[in-house]
Structure formats: C-alpha cells, structure tokens
Amino acid sequence: MxxxxxxxxxxxxxxxxxxxxxxxxxxxxxxxxxxxxxxxxxxxxxxxxxxxxxxxxxxxxxxxxxxxxxxxxxxxxxxxxxxxxxxxxxxxxxxxYDTALNTVVEAIDKIRDTASSHNRLFFIEVMGRDAGHIALNAGIGAGAEEILIPEEDMGLDRLLDSLRKSKASGKSSSIVVIAEGDKIGKNAFELKDYVEENMPEYDVRVSILGHMQRGGSxxxxxxxxxxxxxxxxxxxxxxxxxxxxxxxxxxxxxxxxxxxxxxxxxxxxxxxxxxxxxxxx
Amino acid sequence: MxxxxxxxxxxxxxxxxxxxxxxxxxxxxxxxxxxxxxxxxxxxxxxxxxxxxxxxxxxxxxxxxxxxxxxxxxxxxxxxxxxxxxxxxxxxxxxxYDTALNTVVEAIDKIRDTASSHNRLFFIEVMGRDAGHIALNAGIGAGAEEILIPEEDMGLDRLLDSLRKSKASGKSSSIVVIAEGDKIGKNAFELKDYVEENMPEYDVRVSILGHMQRGGSxxxxxxxxxxxxxxxxxxxxxxxxxxxxxxxxxxxxxxxxxxxxxxxxxxxxxxxxxxxxxxxx
Amino acid sequence: MxxxxxxxxxxxxxxxxxxxxxxxxxxxxxxxxxxxxxxxxxxxxxxxxxxxxxxxxxxxxxxxxxxxxxxxxxxxxxxxxxxxxxxxxxxxxxxxYDTALNTVVEAIDKIRDTASSHNRLFFIEVMGRDAGHIALNAGIGAGAEEILIPEEDMGLDRLLDSLRKSKASGKSSSIVVIAEGDKIGKNAFELKDYVEENMPEYDVRVSILGHMQRGGSxxxxxxxxxxxxxxxxxxxxxxxxxxxxxxxxxxxxxxxxxxxxxxxxxxxxxxxxxxxxxxxx
Amino acid sequence: MxxxxxxxxxxxxxxxxxxxxxxxxxxxxxxxxxxxxxxxxxxxxxxxxxxxxxxxxxxxxxxxxxxxxxxxxxxxxxxxxxxxxxxxxxxxxxxxYDTALNTVVEAIDKIRDTASSHNRLFFIEVMGRDAGHIALNAGIGAGAEEILIPEEDMGLDRLLDSLRKSKASGKSSSIVVIAEGDKIGKNAFELKDYVEENMPEYDVRVSILGHMQRGGSxxxxxxxxxxxxxxxxxxxxxxxxxxxxxxxxxxxxxxxxxxxxxxxxxxxxxxxxxxxxxxxx
Missing domain, CATH: 3.40.50.450 (Rossmann fold)
Known part of the structure; x- marks a missing residue:
C-alpha cells in the first residue's frame, strides 16, 4: 500500500x-x-x-x-x-493453527521413535507466544507425559512428582511438551539442568521445534x-x-x-x- | 466377547x-x-x-x-x-474423519501436480458411503473445480456447463471430486464417458482413492x-x-x-x- | 519450440x-x-x-x-x-522414480492399517508401464506378501500356493502388489475373482493407486x-x-x-x- | 545378551x-x-x-x-x-540415512515457506556427527544458498561473500545448512552473531533440527x-x-x-x- x-x-x-x-x-x-x-x-x-x-x-x-x-x-x-x-x-x-498442530505432532512422533529406543526424557519446546494452545493440544495428540503451559503454574515439584510416577508406571521414556511462553520460571535448558540434578537416572534432551512449525502445506x-x-x-x-x-x-x-x-x-x-x-x- | x-x-x-x-x-x-x-x-x-x-x-x-x-x-x-x-x-x-480429509487432500494435491502438467480433467472418487462430507470438505480443501455429492442433485447438464465455464476462465486442467455414494445417476467411469462424448477436447482420467483413505497416522x-x-x-x-x-x-x-x-x-x-x-x- | x-x-x-x-x-x-x-x-x-x-x-x-x-x-x-x-x-x-516409490509405500502402509484391522487380502496395482521396478521395490518396502511383475511369470497356481502358505504361517491379512503391465494373464479385478473362487475364506479388495503416483514433492x-x-x-x-x-x-x-x-x-x-x-x- | x-x-x-x-x-x-x-x-x-x-x-x-x-x-x-x-x-x-535426508528436506521446505514470507536468513543445523553427508545432500535437496560442512573449510569471509552475492542476485531470503560437526570455528549461534554484525540488513534465525532427524517411518x-x-x-x-x-x-x-x-x-x-x-x- x-x-x-x-x-x-x-x-x-x-x-x-x-x-x-x-x-x-x-x-x-x-x-x-x-x-x-x-x-x-x-x-x-x-x-x-x-x-x-x-x-x-x-x-x-x-x-x-x-x-x-x-x-x-x-x-x-x-x-x-x-x-x-x-x-x-x-x-x-x-x-x-490446525496445520501447526499436525506438524508438531508429526515431529514429536519422530522424536518418540528415538525416545523409546534409548530410554530418554525429552523436553520439546513448541511455539504459541504467550498461549498454551499448541502445547496443550499437540501434547495430548502426541501422548506427552507432561505438558507445561503458561496458563497453568505447575511448579517444579509437581513436575518431578509426575515424572517419577510416569517412571514408576513402567514408561521407559518420557516426552514433556513445553510452551515457549511457559511461565514455569525456567526455560527448556534450565529445566533440563534442574531435572537432571534431581533425577540423575534420566538422560534429558532438549528439542526446540522452531520455525518449521510456521510452514508446510x-x-x-x-x-x-x-x-x-x-x-x-x-x-x-x-x-x-x-x-x-x-x-x-x-x-x-x-x-x-x-x-x-x-x-x-x-x-x-x-x-x-x-x-x-x-x-x- | x-x-x-x-x-x-x-x-x-x-x-x-x-x-x-x-x-x-x-x-x-x-x-x-x-x-x-x-x-x-x-x-x-x-x-x-x-x-x-x-x-x-x-x-x-x-x-x-x-x-x-x-x-x-x-x-x-x-x-x-x-x-x-x-x-x-x-x-x-x-x-x-479429519485424518481421512487430510489423506484425501494430500492425494489430490499429488494428482493436481500431474493435471497441471498434462492438461487433463480428473474425476476423483472419494469415500463417504451415502454422505458427501468427505467429498465436500476435501473438494474445497483441494481446490476442486466441481464437487458431486449425494445431497445435491447437480444434473449432468450443469456439470458440463460448469466445466465449460472453468475452461473458459483459463483453467488448463480441472479436478472433479465425486462422493462414492453420488446419486447423479452415473458412476465415475460412466461420467468419464459422458463428458468425453460431450467435451472431446478433454482427456478425462478417473482415480478411485480407495482404502488408503481408511488408514494412516x-x-x-x-x-x-x-x-x-x-x-x-x-x-x-x-x-x-x-x-x-x-x-x-x-x-x-x-x-x-x-x-x-x-x-x-x-x-x-x-x-x-x-x-x-x-x-x- | x-x-x-x-x-x-x-x-x-x-x-x-x-x-x-x-x-x-x-x-x-x-x-x-x-x-x-x-x-x-x-x-x-x-x-x-x-x-x-x-x-x-x-x-x-x-x-x-x-x-x-x-x-x-x-x-x-x-x-x-x-x-x-x-x-x-x-x-x-x-x-x-524414488519419489514414486515413497508415495507408493506410504499409500500401502495406510492400506495395511485397514488390512490388519479387517482380515483382508488386498490387490494393489501400481504404475510402471511394462517394467516391474516400482512393484518390486515398493512391494519389498511395503512388506507385501506377494509381488507380481511382468519380468516374472509366476503362474496362477503359484500365487494361490503362496497365499495359502502365508495364511498358514499366521498372517491374518495379505498385501499383493501388482505391476500395471503384469503379464500374468489377468488384471487386478480378474485376479480378485480368481482368488475368491479358489480361496473363498478371503475377502479380496482391489486398489488401483493411479495418478497420485506421478505427483508430490x-x-x-x-x-x-x-x-x-x-x-x-x-x-x-x-x-x-x-x-x-x-x-x-x-x-x-x-x-x-x-x-x-x-x-x-x-x-x-x-x-x-x-x-x-x-x-x- | x-x-x-x-x-x-x-x-x-x-x-x-x-x-x-x-x-x-x-x-x-x-x-x-x-x-x-x-x-x-x-x-x-x-x-x-x-x-x-x-x-x-x-x-x-x-x-x-x-x-x-x-x-x-x-x-x-x-x-x-x-x-x-x-x-x-x-x-x-x-x-x-536416506530417511533422515527426506526428514531434513521436508523440515527445511517448511522453514523456507516462512523465509520467503519474511525476508530472512536461516541457519539450519543438521546432524551428521563429524561428517557432512546429511548437510551436503539435504542442502542441495532443499536448495540451500550455502552449505557448511566439516570436510570443507569455507572461512567466514567466503560465507559473507556468498551471502552478499545471493542477495545481489535477487534472493529475498536465504537458507544456510550447517553440519553439526562443522569446523568453521563457530557454532550456529556464534555464526548468527557474526553475520548480523557484518550484514545488519539480515534478520538471522537459527534452527537446530535435532532428534526428529533420527525417527520417522x-x-x-x-x-x-x-x-x-x-x-x-x-x-x-x-x-x-x-x-x-x-x-x-x-x-x-x-x-x-x-x-x-x-x-x-x-x-x-x-x-x-x-x-x-x-x-x-
């Protein structure tokens, strides 16, 4: 114009x-x-x-x-x-939005293939600005063990509790989906450090899905x-x-x-x- | 049980x-x-x-x-x-249903690649039993030039009219999505014969998407x-x-x-x- | 030009x-x-x-x-x-060619989802003109139970034998990949009739993958x-x-x-x- | 065992x-x-x-x-x-390896959708340990403007030269694929800082494709x-x-x-x- x-x-x-x-x-x-x-x-x-x-x-x-x-x-x-x-x-x-949800779920499906291969905990950060829509829906869609969104202050203790329960229930690996705007007080890499310190049995990996979420047919x-x-x-x-x-x-x-x-x-x-x-x- | x-x-x-x-x-x-x-x-x-x-x-x-x-x-x-x-x-x-819609749209995207390559008219039959949900939504999603569903009796004359208009408007190829339960009185192969008789300038192909619509992640x-x-x-x-x-x-x-x-x-x-x-x- | x-x-x-x-x-x-x-x-x-x-x-x-x-x-x-x-x-x-192989294998993966759901035998016809390259490679890639290509005259008796063996070995469903140029003497629909006559326990379905094989990224x-x-x-x-x-x-x-x-x-x-x-x- | x-x-x-x-x-x-x-x-x-x-x-x-x-x-x-x-x-x-190449190329296709939308320079880091196979092949496959692999010491000056030429030739956006083992002396984030300092007209983004490269059908x-x-x-x-x-x-x-x-x-x-x-x- x-x-x-x-x-x-x-x-x-x-x-x-x-x-x-x-x-x-x-x-x-x-x-x-x-x-x-x-x-x-x-x-x-x-x-x-x-x-x-x-x-x-x-x-x-x-x-x-x-x-x-x-x-x-x-x-x-x-x-x-x-x-x-x-x-x-x-x-x-x-x-x-719906396209992005499918892109995220397909990416997490691929990551889960390697998670179940190698006994790992994955922190996967998805887009969404200050909203947890993508994290919540794609997290359910991808069968995530835990979903961290800005609308819910989970607290770090509850995260550890949840991961311990998941482990106890027989899951050999876990996916945690984190909204980029998460207000949990730590970003994905800080969370990784925190969990590894408190649950040394886990090998934690971080994946930031990034800009591929914005494209695609x-x-x-x-x-x-x-x-x-x-x-x-x-x-x-x-x-x-x-x-x-x-x-x-x-x-x-x-x-x-x-x-x-x-x-x-x-x-x-x-x-x-x-x-x-x-x-x- | x-x-x-x-x-x-x-x-x-x-x-x-x-x-x-x-x-x-x-x-x-x-x-x-x-x-x-x-x-x-x-x-x-x-x-x-x-x-x-x-x-x-x-x-x-x-x-x-x-x-x-x-x-x-x-x-x-x-x-x-x-x-x-x-x-x-x-x-x-x-x-x-949503999964099937995406499967159908992806398949038609692929067919359209060849349609624009070769100046053709494609009749693509999709599933849906007696309902036009898949045909209507996937037809819009795939940018079909015409959609034939059982809920609407289009009539063969209107189909020819529509194809002629599409041709006149500059489209070099066309996709017609047909619901399997279509009550237009002819199946996809009979429609092909009818259109080829009346619009010999078209090279009409039929594709029945079939059972792949029922599977997939x-x-x-x-x-x-x-x-x-x-x-x-x-x-x-x-x-x-x-x-x-x-x-x-x-x-x-x-x-x-x-x-x-x-x-x-x-x-x-x-x-x-x-x-x-x-x-x- | x-x-x-x-x-x-x-x-x-x-x-x-x-x-x-x-x-x-x-x-x-x-x-x-x-x-x-x-x-x-x-x-x-x-x-x-x-x-x-x-x-x-x-x-x-x-x-x-x-x-x-x-x-x-x-x-x-x-x-x-x-x-x-x-x-x-x-x-x-x-x-x-490589793109078409992946397209075919993805389509057959989807069909197999429904095959294992419903105890069926699927005849899937793929492209290739007079050559069996697509059928042979995609057939192996899709884990087909049988592959019919023009380069090999299998004979109808051997097909029935093979299907019987597959059934006996515990497979609840089977995929047969057929090259379009197959010289077995019958097309996919005639094969269906022949098998159903001789192995009435099978519910045979035919899927012609068609033009989607020619497109796609x-x-x-x-x-x-x-x-x-x-x-x-x-x-x-x-x-x-x-x-x-x-x-x-x-x-x-x-x-x-x-x-x-x-x-x-x-x-x-x-x-x-x-x-x-x-x-x- | x-x-x-x-x-x-x-x-x-x-x-x-x-x-x-x-x-x-x-x-x-x-x-x-x-x-x-x-x-x-x-x-x-x-x-x-x-x-x-x-x-x-x-x-x-x-x-x-x-x-x-x-x-x-x-x-x-x-x-x-x-x-x-x-x-x-x-x-x-x-x-x-071939599966990973397709995964990487599909991801970069999606990123390019957003690159051409927004006039950006993307640094995309792919896997490969100390080898440039994935970066080189997926880089060509994705139409990358520049590919940095450990087997070739490009030097930072040549990278800037190349980006300037690409810009001059009319490209509104650019994709640079970087092998994770790249020996260029800087990682993707340091490269970003270096390029932004020397070519402030670019808005540089970094995407680490990560573990999704290891999974998938x-x-x-x-x-x-x-x-x-x-x-x-x-x-x-x-x-x-x-x-x-x-x-x-x-x-x-x-x-x-x-x-x-x-x-x-x-x-x-x-x-x-x-x-x-x-x-x-």
Whole structure:
C-alpha cells in the first residue's frame, strides 16, 4: 500500500496455491505504516487505485493498525485471524493453527521413535507466544507425559512428582511438551539442568521445534476455514460493514468487533487441561 | 466377547499407539453377535470376567447391536462415533474423519501436480458411503473445480456447463471430486464417458482413492477428539448412565441418546455447499 | 519450440521450485513435432531466438524425437531420463522414480492399517508401464506378501500356493502388489475373482493407486539426482557433445549414447527378486 | 545378551514393523559389555541359548565391540551399518540415512515457506556427527544458498561473500545448512552473531533440527536396503564367514572386513560439493 504496488486479482489468480505454505503476498511488519505519514501514503495509493476496502490477515498488531487506519480515513477494514498461535479472541481457530498442530505432532512422533529406543526424557519446546494452545493440544495428540503451559503454574515439584510416577508406571521414556511462553520460571535448558540434578537416572534432551512449525502445506481444516472466512470477509464488506473480524465460534462463522478481538484474550480450554491430566498418567 | 478373549488394560497398555492407524483390537463385523445365541454367549463371558460395561467404537451397525444387547441384558453401553465417513447423527466429527480429509487432500494435491502438467480433467472418487462430507470438505480443501455429492442433485447438464465455464476462465486442467455414494445417476467411469462424448477436447482420467483413505497416522484433531470422547465415555458410565453416544456438538463434548444417534441423519453443512460454489468458480 | 514461446532463464528463475511436483514447463506430447513441418518450425524458432542446444527431460518418445531432430538439423541434444517408471536403459534411477516409490509405500502402509484391522487380502496395482521396478521395490518396502511383475511369470497356481502358505504361517491379512503391465494373464479385478473362487475364506479388495503416483514433492534423492544430471547435461553440451543421455550408473553420473538409451532395455535387479522371495515368506 | 533376555523369532515376528521408526529391540550402548566380565556373561548366555552368531546393527562403536568379542570367543559376527550419519566406511549408504535426508528436506521446505514470507536468513543445523553427508545432500535437496560442512573449510569471509552475492542476485531470503560437526570455528549461534554484525540488513534465525532427524517411518530406499543387507548378513554367516560388514558399494551388496569398516573413513562425494557450488548460486 505504501509503495503503491498493487495487482488486480481474479478467480484464477489463486489457482493452484491452496496447497502452499507461507504467503504469496510477501507482506510483513511495516514500520512506516506505524507513522501517520506512512498511513497517509497508503491511503493515497489505495484511493488512486480505486481500492475501497482492506481485508487484513494477521493478528493483534495488524488489526490494531487496521483500526487506526479506519479511524483516520474511514476506510473499511475486515480482519481474518491468521497465526499458528491461536491466541486471538473471537475465534476458536486461527488460520494455520490446525496445520501447526499436525506438524508438531508429526515431529514429536519422530522424536518418540528415538525416545523409546534409548530410554530418554525429552523436553520439546513448541511455539504459541504467550498461549498454551499448541502445547496443550499437540501434547495430548502426541501422548506427552507432561505438558507445561503458561496458563497453568505447575511448579517444579509437581513436575518431578509426575515424572517419577510416569517412571514408576513402567514408561521407559518420557516426552514433556513445553510452551515457549511457559511461565514455569525456567526455560527448556534450565529445566533440563534442574531435572537432571534431581533425577540423575534420566538422560534429558532438549528439542526446540522452531520455525518449521510456521510452514508446510496447510491441513484440510485450514483450507476449508480459509475459504469460509474469505467468503464471509468479502460478503461483510459488500454489506457495508467495517471493523469486524470474521472468526469461527462454535463451528459457525461469526463476526466480532475488531476492537474486541484486539482487546479480548483467547483462553485455553480448561476442560482440555483436565482431559490431559487424565490421559497422560 | 463371544470367544471370551479378554485382556486387562491399564494406563500403560496404550503406550505408544496414539500415532497408529487401524485398530489394535482387530475386532470386526460379527455375524454371531447378530443372533440371540451369540449375544447370550457374549453376556455370559462378560459376566464371568467381571466386566460391567461396554464402550462401543463404531457406527450405526455397532450401535444398533449395542442397543439390542442392552435391551436384552440391561448391560450398560456407551457409543463412540468412529468412522471416516462422518455420517453419524449427534456429532459434528467422527473419529477418523479429519485424518481421512487430510489423506484425501494430500492425494489430490499429488494428482493436481500431474493435471497441471498434462492438461487433463480428473474425476476423483472419494469415500463417504451415502454422505458427501468427505467429498465436500476435501473438494474445497483441494481446490476442486466441481464437487458431486449425494445431497445435491447437480444434473449432468450443469456439470458440463460448469466445466465449460472453468475452461473458459483459463483453467488448463480441472479436478472433479465425486462422493462414492453420488446419486447423479452415473458412476465415475460412466461420467468419464459422458463428458468425453460431450467435451472431446478433454482427456478425462478417473482415480478411485480407495482404502488408503481408511488408514494412516491420525491427525492431531482426531487424537485430541479421541482423548476427549474416551474420557467422557468412561465418566458417563461411572455416573451410572447407559445408552448414550458421546459426540462433539458445537465444539463441546455432549451426550446423545444412542437411539437418536442411530435413527437421526447427519447433514452436510448447506452453508459449506454455498462456499464451495463461490470458491470453485 | 513450435509456438516460439521462449523465456530466458537465469540462476534465480528456478528459485523455490525444487520442492514442487509436476512441471512448470507444462510441455507435453506434441503431435506437430512428429511431422517434418512441425520440426522445421521448431528449428526456425530456435535459431531465431539464438538457442543453440536442447536438453530433453523425458523418456523413449522424447529421446527419439530428439534424435530425429538432431539428424535433420544437426542441432545438439542431450537427454535427461525423467519418468517414475524407471524403465530407461543407461541409468539405474530415472528422475521421479524414488519419489514414486515413497508415495507408493506410504499409500500401502495406510492400506495395511485397514488390512490388519479387517482380515483382508488386498490387490494393489501400481504404475510402471511394462517394467516391474516400482512393484518390486515398493512391494519389498511395503512388506507385501506377494509381488507380481511382468519380468516374472509366476503362474496362477503359484500365487494361490503362496497365499495359502502365508495364511498358514499366521498372517491374518495379505498385501499383493501388482505391476500395471503384469503379464500374468489377468488384471487386478480378474485376479480378485480368481482368488475368491479358489480361496473363498478371503475377502479380496482391489486398489488401483493411479495418478497420485506421478505427483508430490520430490524426495531428497530425486532433488540431488536432478541437480547432478542437470549440471552434467549442460557441461556435456559445453564440451561440444551431442546425442547423449546423462544417467546414474553405479552411483556415478555417466553418458550413454542417446540411441542406446532408446534401444536398450532396462532390467529389474534379478538379485532383488531373490531377496523379495526370501523376505516375503 | 548380558541379561540373558532372548526371544526366538520366525518369519512372522517382524510382521507389520517394516514401516516403523526406532528400534523394537530397545538395545542401547552397554557399559557392561565394555568390560571383560560383561562379555563373558554375554558369551555364556549366548552358548546356553544355542545362539551361534551375532548380527550387529550399528556403527563404529558396536562394530569394535563385535571385533573384540570375536577375538576373545571366536564367536561369529557380521555388521550391518545402521546410523543416519552415513559416516561408515565400506558402504555408500547406511540404514536410516536416506530417511533422515527426506526428514531434513521436508523440515527445511517448511522453514523456507516462512523465509520467503519474511525476508530472512536461516541457519539450519543438521546432524551428521563429524561428517557432512546429511548437510551436503539435504542442502542441495532443499536448495540451500550455502552449505557448511566439516570436510570443507569455507572461512567466514567466503560465507559473507556468498551471502552478499545471493542477495545481489535477487534472493529475498536465504537458507544456510550447517553440519553439526562443522569446523568453521563457530557454532550456529556464534555464526548468527557474526553475520548480523557484518550484514545488519539480515534478520538471522537459527534452527537446530535435532532428534526428529533420527525417527520417522523409513523411506522405501531404506526398507529395501535393510532387506538386502539382512539377507546378505545371514547368508554370509551360513557360509561360515565372520568379521565382515555388509554394505552397499556401487549399488551392489558387498562385504568389507569389519576391521576396515572401523578403521576406514567415509568420504563425502567431492563431485557433489562441486555440483552444490554450481546450483546454489
């Protein structure tokens, strides 16, 4: 928008890209758009090119920018929640989240192959920013013995207790999934040191899954969700509405005021934490 | 149950199987259980082995058997919907369905690679029994140009129209996803003949995805859903209830009377048919 | 070449396509090039665009066309063997073959999940034209109980014998991999009828893997092989040579006269047939 | 062997495990076997159980143990090279290596999705102990802009030069694959600091792929190779031979004296380094 680099798209323009990870737009965080001058330039370019609305795929930062832009120029904006972290209020699923869960679970399946080979304890750190969605769901999905998420302060003693119980119950190896934003007070490497000190019988390994979680061919769920949200975003604009985020709530596509989406806090499913405690005995 | 072949299981018995497709139980359709004598034998064996409830993973057939068994012997039964076809009333997702969607979409992605190489029209038949869930969702997910499901009588003329429009819009190749139970009046091979007769410019290929759709390592969604439904099934029995199916309704685990699950009919999402019409232009 | 549709390519032109299946060239069998007029037009266009050599990725048909073209116009041509069928003389591996093997093995793994669930016999037909390379290697890789390839006339009696032995040895289900070009005298569906007639205890299913075998993201082996063959093709042309195919022979990139590549016949590894007989007991 | 924990295996004992990663044997490095007392116990147990030969799947450590054991007790031993690192003399491919290459390439494909989205430089560290096999092959396979292996001392200046050229040639993002044993004098994190200091325009990220490289369902190549090596190992023992490693040399299964396998050094393909320099411009 700031560089005036536009391209008209038709139905065929997205031909054969539904199976690709990443973005074909190559847009990224823009410092210039954070300045009034940047936004002025963007608005002039939009008007000059007869563009009359913005659909913003992103998270809180992008949505906040959209709200400011709308406030200044009355330019219609609709948000689509796109992040693997699932940490956006107003939708049960963000675009990319389901794909990331499958990527994480496949990676942990591979690590477990080596864990059961070699009698080890693995600390696996997954993404999620300040939210435990990925850790909790992928942890259950991967059959982790323990899941550490920022929403639950487990405490180091309880971790040791749990690992001891797991060992006693006959497990020869264990997987602990740790959310990157975990507030347990120690990071994965410090945790490793702590456990090795207290349970010297364990050979602890750390694996940080890293950026591969952000790519990959999208899952069917994400592709269908993207289609549903995209249709709703355009139809909402055609109805003359602005400043909404389209999202999935209880399996239905719903609108949430963009302001609420930005201010609200997505919650991990407390019931799922309970399920996780039961199945990871 | 009929052969008296039981095995006590603890928390460790399912260690390291969460990532496996298929069943470790190796149970299958039993003709003997359909007879009063067979069920009598099953009941005696259950009682003899101090088993006091049944959790049945399956579809309408298994649930009907469970209801009859409960009626005859007052034996507590809970059903868990397990089929890739997603054709069970009382749950938005059956176990295995999400995995099958990803398998189908990956297979069609591969076929599309060759379609764009060689200017072809592909008719791809997917599973789903009498329901179009897999075809509709995987069709959208795979970017199919046309989706034929039993719930919608498209008519052959509209199919030709749609293919002509797709060709005119610049697509050099097309994917048509067909549900196996499609009631369009012709099967995939007959459709091929019909289209080739009327659009000789197309080189039509047929691919029946077949049994690979029923296997494979489960998706994270299916693993988490299985954990949630399993916990609920056991807790429902512990509460003294019987004759319910546990299922997912609007993202929550809910109970549906087993009788309703058997009699009801799962519906494809009409809104999704509309989305599919829009995105597959 | 015939349409004069050229595009200059540099080192960056193939940026980020190494992971894609299919072809970005979208070239295909050309009837016009089979005529002297077509080739004349092609030659004129090549000369007009200052192109001084051809690298042909394909199989026998494309190479034959290249030889005729070279014969008529003394235009330098080098062939690169590209087909999933691995049926080209002068190379142990064609481009795409290793990827197809992995695709087939993954598909059969999924089918086996359902086979062990349900006590079945599966006939799985794989590609390979008149050669058994895919069937033999993927059959061993997938742990098939029996592999039927055109290079070996097994005879129907031996098939039944083998299935009976497999059953007697305790296998509850069996996978039979059949090459599409199998000369056993019956196709997969006729074989099914024959076996069911003679071994009614089996529930036989047929799966034709089909076109998905031709697509998908290439394996590391295929990507490295493509890089090696591409470099050698260009360097061979720079040395002033023509009418060679570059191929892999005993792990080294070697040149084979294109005429020999066309006339020769690739052989399945007889030793591998022996290994297959041993491991598939 | 030391614990006397044996299990007789027949043809059916490995039923349905060909698709699994990891080991079902759960054997691992044994300190006791490194002592004369441990080996004495092992020999007594073997004799007591009528076992008359050992097939050792492993690397230099396991083979050295086997040689000492044979020296002390004249007990027949045959080695099968099993490690993802491909660093064993006497075979072009070790078991697990091809699978690891595909795992690494798939992971880097995912990371590249995010790299092209966000204009970044990625340093990706892969396994390989002191050998660059994985880094070199997976680096070419993943289209890496630069590959750092212990066999080639690139020097930091040349790395910066190369990155600058890559940037100048129009690449918006770059992948650098680093072997874990790289002798460039800095590890991945130190390299990151160095590059960011000298090329502040880059946002450098580090990803250590880690233990997931050691697991996962084996590729078709690895499954076929395992079948071939296994058959040869047993047949070699039946011929009364001992102290050999079976391996793949120029596409044929060959014997190498176990002592040479232990003392020799596997070499990366120098020609491949040249290819990598050409294709990664």
């Amino acid at each position: 700031i560089e005036g680099d536009f391209k008209e798209m038709g139905a065929r323009s997205v031909n054969n890209i539904i199976n690709k990870g990443g973005t074909i737009l190559k847009s990224a965080r823009s410092k210039e758009f954070m300045t009034p001058e940047g936004r002025k330039k963007a608005h002039e370019n939009l008007v000059k090119n007869n563009i009359d609305a913005l659909v913003i795929i992103g998270g809180n930062g992008s949505f906040t920018g959209g709200l400011i832009f709308n406030d200044e120029y009355k330019f219609p904006v609709i948000g689509i929640p796109g992040t693997i972290d699932n940490d956006i209020y107003g939708t049960s699923h963000t675009l990319g 999208p899952s069917c769920f994400d592709r269908v969700l993207a289609s549903r949200l995209g249709v709703k975003a355009v139809e909402t604009l055609l109805e003359g509405k602005s400043n909404y985020m389209v999202g999935l709530i209880k399996d239905e596509v719903e609108l949430t005021p963009l302001e609420n989406a930005v201010k609200g806090k997505s919650q991990v499913d407390k019931e799922l934490i309970r399920v996780s405690d039961i199945v990871s005995i | 009929i052969e008296g072949d039981f095995k006590e299981m603890g928390a460790r018995s399912v260690n390291n199987i969460i990532n496996k497709g298929g069943t470790i139980l190796k149970s299958a359709r039993s003709k003997e259980f359909m007879t009063p004598e067979g069920r009598k034998k099953a009941h005696e064996n259950l009682v003899k082995n101090n088993i006091d409830a049944l959790v049945i993973i399956g579809g309408n057939g298994s649930f009907t058997g469970g209801l009859i068994f409960n009626d005859e012997y007052k034996f507590p039964v809970i059903g868990i919907p397990g089929t890739i076809d997603n054709d069970i009333y009382g749950t938005s997702h059956t176990l295995g 489960p998706s994270c969604f299916d693993r988490v859903l299985a954990s949630r439904l399993g916990v609920k099934a056991v807790e429902t029995l512990l509460e003294g209830k019987s004759n319910y199916m546990v299922g997912l309704i609007k993202d929550e685990v809910e109970l549906t009377p087993l009788e309703n699950a058997v009699k009801g009919k799962s519906q494809v999402d009409k809104e999704l048919i509309r989305v599919s019409d829009i995105v597959s232009i | 015939i349409e004069g549709d050229f595009k200059e390519m540099g080192a960056r032109s193939v940026n980020n396509i190494i992971n894609k299946g299919g072809t970005i060239l979208k070239s295909a069998r050309s009837k016009e090039f089979m005529t002297p007029e077509g080739r004349k037009k092609a030659h004129e266009n090549l000369v007009k665009n200052n192109i001084d050599a051809l690298v042909i990725i394909g199989g026998n048909g494309s190479f034959t066309g290249g030889l005729i073209f070279n014969d008529e116009y003394k235009f330098p041509v080098i062939g690169i063997p590209g087909t999933i069928d691995n049926d080209i003389y002068g190379t142990s591996h064609t481009l795409g 290439p394996s590391c082996f295929d990507r490295v092989l493509a890089s090696r063959l591409g470099v050698k093709a260009v360097e061979t042309l720079l040395e002033g040579k023509s009418n060679y195919m570059v191929g892999l022979i005993k792990d080294e990139v070697e040149l084979t006269p294109l005429e020999n590549a066309v006339k020769g016949k690739s052989q399945v590894d007889k030793e591998l047939i022996r290994v297959s007989d041993i491991v598939s007991i | 030391i614990e006397g924990d044996f299990k007789e295996m027949g043809a059916r004992s490995v039923n349905n495990i060909i698709n699994k990663g990891g080991t079902i044997l759960k054997s691992a490095r044994s300190k006791e076997f490194m002592t004369p007392e441990g080996r004495k116990k092992a020999h007594e147990n073997l004799v007591k159980n009528n076992i008359d030969a050992l097939v050792i799947i492993g690397g230099n450590g396991s083979f050295t143990g086997g040689l000492i054991f044979n020296d002390e007790y004249k007990f027949p031993v045959i080695g099968i090279p099993g490690t993802i690192d491909n660093d064993i003399y006497g075979t072009s491919h070790t078991l697990g 084996p590729s078709c190549f690895d499954r076929v190779l395992a079948s071939r090596l296994g058959v040869k190992a047993v047949e070699t023992l039946l011929e009364g031979k001992s102290n050999y490693m079976v391996g793949l040399i120029k596409d044929e299964v060959e014997l190498t004296p176990l002592e040479n396998a232990v003392k020799g050094k596997s070499q990366v393909d120098k020609e491949l380094i040249r290819v990598s320099d050409i294709v990664s411009i």
